Amino acid sequence: MPEPTAPPAPEFALSARALTRRFGDFTAVDGIDLELRRGEIFGFLGPNGAGKTTTIRILCGILTPTSGTAHVLGYDVARDPEAVKRRIGYVSQQFGLYGDLSVDENVRFYADIYGATDRAYREHLLEHYGFKDKRRRLAGALSGGFKQRLALVCALTHKPKLVFLDEPTAGVDPVTRKELWDLFYSLTADGTTLFVTTHYMEEAERCDRVAFIFRGKLVLNDAPDKVKAHLGERDLFHVRCRYDPELVRRARELPGVETVNQFGTTLRLIVERGRLTPETLARALGNGELTAAHVYPTEPTMEDVFVNLTSRLAAEAEAQDAALDAAASRGLA
């Protein structure tokens, strides 16, 4: 098979331009640009249905993009998907191994199918991933965490330079999640590039770079410690209060308030810079119980930034739709 598209060791493990995928009139992935440097852990964040899996499937060559291009390890995914498939590893969101095959049998199958000849490496992987005494266990009988590990081993036998992990830690307990992340780090130590999707915000902090996808569009793409700067000229307040929907409603109507989120007995407000102080805020929310002592300015978390960005984006989209509707009805009149 000709492999015409491979340039000599490109700087980026992956680069995508204006990647778009539609299902009918629904645009699941909408003009995404991405660049992954070699050896980094790239975190791809977004709520359910944002388009993470769809993006990964395109990048792995198992879903054709409607438009746009992507080069993975130097190969054009749409033109030469098989060249890409030979060189990447992919762990799908849903457990995709054979439940009625044992650990060893699954690993052997995938190693053979990739033509992976390094048996010692296979043994090393199985040991390193904790399968020493589980090799004859049926894959279907493994715990969630070990299923993920096994899927990872199966995706690694051919030593891929780039590995896609689609929500590898979903539904896994925190201890196991930490163990999985340790394994991810050990992978990058060997120079492997990791593309990880998640909707756990705290996992984003562990990545070298994060991108946030919302309704198919890339909202942000930066290093985790720079994400907070995207909040721009805004203050963040943390309010301790009783759970009260009325309080949220009132907070939303205050001047300069952009986003209000209630987490149980705390309220987080993102406000235009300098519009409110703890005192004015307590008074404005004022139900008598609240004082400035319950309100304090705080540092934004990554989650605050994403929530703020998406709500601004949603508001913009709404305003645009309203403007279009208005124009349409004027046109009709």
Next chain:
Amino acid sequence: MKLGYVAVVRKEFTHIRREPRMLSFIFMGPLLFLLLFGYALRLTLENVPMAVWNEDPKSVLSLQIEDRLASTGYFRLHKVDGVEQLERELVDGRARAGIHIPADLSAKLFDGERATVTMYVDGTMPAIATATRGEGGVLGGDELSAQLHFDPPDAPPRKLAKRPLIVEEKVLFNPELRDQNFFLPGVIGLLIMQVALVLTSTALVREREYKTFEQLIVTPVSGAGLILGKITPYALIAILDAVLVVSVAHFWFQVPIAGSVALLALLVVLFVAGVLSLGMVLSSYAETQQQAMFYAVFVLIPSLLLSGFVFPIEAMPKGLQPLPHFLPLTYFVSSVRGIMLKGAGLDVLGRDFVALGCFTLLFVGLSIRRFRKTL
């Protein structure tokens, strides 16, 4: 009413409604089979192909014998030249019956002697054979002498022997007309087909249902590698199955193997390959394993009815007679009877073998072509 009964009924109906394809199968299937039985399938035979070797063709008497046979409506006569050709046609199935009229027929009859004609009957389908012999009896009766005329009609009548014809019968291939010999070779094909179709028709769609498909197509596995890789193990299993069934049929039920065992083995291999690859095609069209099973049944039943396994193809309406040629089982049934009962060789069965080979190539090609390594 038991708790939850109504809820379960409603839920099941909802499942059914969500699969319109299945629903159309559930109603179209029985209708189709009913039409087949109503219009196409007959056990009684008309137009049994009969090879006539007439060594006394100039004689009016011999022509009258031919007319007599044709007028029963039971036989469709065609001429052959010599006993070799006649027997050959019985082997390859172009004729199911035959008659030899000897050169001295008219001479003997004119002399008031009795003449001997030989009826050949293909014994592989006992029902046809019995009926054929019965119809052939028209030549042996008393009335025949009254019906044999001499030309010109005004010539003085000559006295014929009381029963002018001696009909000698030769039942070939299955002289005792054992029903097992008729059924079991065909059953071998049906069993192979059932096992093979069920094994493969779910093979691809199972990967989809168990969600292993995505993880599989992201690997460099090739379409051909996957399809052929999936067929091979089932091929071995189906062939072992065939060995078992043939052995029991032969050693226990005493069905003869008149021809070459090697040829029989080749036939089984070809047939297994064809049916397994057909199963792969079905699998590539099905969305669920349940659907795949439906498809398999949908191939199996028409094969059973139209392959000549039970119902003779000659008895089907002319318009439907091309249909069996699209079914691999048709070629298997005629070949397996040919080998086991008639001792037919590759010279006779070559066309059937080629047809089976073509099916395999077609189906394998189609399933590889239909296989997409994308979601």
